[in-house]
Amino acid sequence: MRDFIRVSAVLLLLLALMACNAAPSPEPAATEGVGAGEATTTTETGSATAVSESSPTVPSSEGAQVAGGRLQAVQDRGELICGVHGSLPGFGIVDASGEYAGFDVDFCRAIAAAVLGDPEAVEFRPLTAQERFTAVQTGEVDVLSRNTTYTISRDTSVGLDFGPVTFYDGQGMMVRKDSGIESLEDMAGATICVQSGTTTELNLADSFRARSIEFTPVVFSDADPTREAYNSGQCDGFTTDRSGLVASQTQLTAPEDHKILPDTLSKEPLGPSVLQGDAQWADVITWVVYATIQAEEFGIDQSNLEEMLASEDPNIRRFLGAEGELGQGMGLSNDFVVQIIRGVGNYGEIYNRNLGPDTPFDLPRGQNSLFTEGGLLYSPPFR
């Protein structure tokens, strides 16, 4: 009799495992748990191990590609999960009050404002350069807004879809002023700190290969240790995007002892990205970014938004959703632009708040000005 109870208990357990396996599980963690559990008890290590080990990377198709689209999933959840940097001042960092702040972070807020009507409905996930693509591929984050360079291989073989470029950058090199280095050609034999999993890492090797200069790389997988290694003198040079260098310089022990070389190693257009294969969600990201640019072009900002809402100009009326159904076309409310501007402001406001003259970085707009002012920012028409 006792045996029978034991046997039926085992059977029940097995059935339970089968059940949670057969049911489409909304929690990727659940399938993982079962997979790992089975793998440890089975002797068929070959296939079982392979799957259980790879499943954390790709938990389940439900996790990566949401049925009904990512937009629907975000709206159902009531919160946007946004992958950000976490420790890069000006772009993505936790500020003194414990809130995420920065240029990339504000674009997350803009998307949340457009999709959910609330710029604060964002859950930020700080990611290293190494982790970020896996986080998108597995659907852990809805959107990646983490000073990520837009390249063809990332858009294709890495499986991302990029939104418009939010920041035109170029790779630079920081050195100590007393090192006597004036250009990259002076750096033969130098040790250079770089972060792995970045385009920077590739461009560094390419640039020095093109110039036939030998150098010793010190490669870290995270931004903070890379900067600290340079700060401590483990490296003669520190390379990343120019904006990143300016931001990192403020975190060094003696910022005034360092300078950024005039050489530009590469072009680095930075922008938000989402997982490939969800055109609707990619459209949302794309047009949220364009909305901030178009708003600046129209001269609409947080201070004059209410007046502009009463504007007679049909272009502005359509843009702000007073006329037409531009928002509904992609599953948003028609006043999504109003929500964005109310939440975070137009492109210029986002830029100035995080990188402008009132910040420690005081980065000139340069290429990141509207095309009407000689920059590269150009939004397709909202109609």
Add this chain to the structure above:
Amino acid sequence: MAEVPLRRTQQSVPFWRDVKIIAILLQVLFVIVVLAVTIFLYTNMVEGLRRSNLLPNLSFLNQSASIAIGEGLPYTPSDTWRYAFLVGVVNTLRIAIVGVILATLLGLVVGISRLSNNWLLRNVAYTYIEIVRNIPLLVQLIFWATVAQNLPTVQNSINLGGLLHLTNRGVFLAWPRGSESMGSWVPWLYGALVAGVALFLWRRQMLARLDRPGAVLPLALLGVAVVALLGFVITWIMRGVAPLYLDVPLLDRFNFKGGTVLTSQFSTLLFGLVIYTASFISEIVRAGIQAVSKGQREAARALGLSDWQSLRLVVLPQALRIMIPPMTNQYLNLSKNSSLAFAIGYPDLFTIGSTINNQTGQIIPPILMIMGSYLTISLTTSLAMNLYNRRIQLHER
């Protein structure tokens, strides 16, 4: 009386209550469940990857890696990802092999010290073990990395007679290198090897013939050293140039040139792993020694052996048999823990594997490559240790 229930059993137990059949059924069921889960997870994964257009594709292996790697085999960014990964594998092996040797030596010393009669020695060993093995390895590695970063810069190195420079970029060492007369010395080295093997065989045979205990290896090593040194001196006199010269590191514009270097990342990882693993090994050593029956030590003393002799000749050989299996675990731990290299910037196979994942977008192949490499390293270590274990076990007849 006894036959009645027996007959009833034979007749009336239906198959679903027969314990034997239930056991078989359960096993079949278990296999089916495992297969179902596996197939479900696999198809699920493939489906997810297919939808994101990320199906595994091995063509990246032959593409140029274009990343810079700080140390290891000779490598340029134009080499392939396949070769870059190999550089990572070799870097892991460098750490694992050197680490295992050093951790064993340190663990042995600390483990024996832990049982010493000397109060200070015993308690230093005790404190070391208790502190080190109770702090997570990652924390320790980051601690050591911080210590290494705060060493002097290259320009202000801690200098030991110009032969060794301790800096925050690593330890720059003077290193012997072959000079132009190296070629004349090489035959002597072969000769030394032959002499060593010959001495070894001769001594072993002689000891066996006399039926006397004794060490074989020291004499053979002495023979090798004598012949090699003789050759060195003769080559020096004949050619006027020593076959080896000392390549001394000299400060160039940015770094030391010449000699050899143990990079800060390599040293930190090695140091951290050795310190950590040795604390566990020393406890294994202590346990092994204590497990040898007290009578053995007393008998050794009665024979007139000194403390050191009784430890070396009587206690340790017996303790070794107990120590090997748990020791294997520690060796495996050390090899696997070396993947924490990613936190301190050492280019091991895990770091380079994840970079492949990141730069090429391939998810499954690099992970399988990483897993396969660690599995191979671990199983090989295990196999070697098991063979050794079998050899030194008592053979009962």
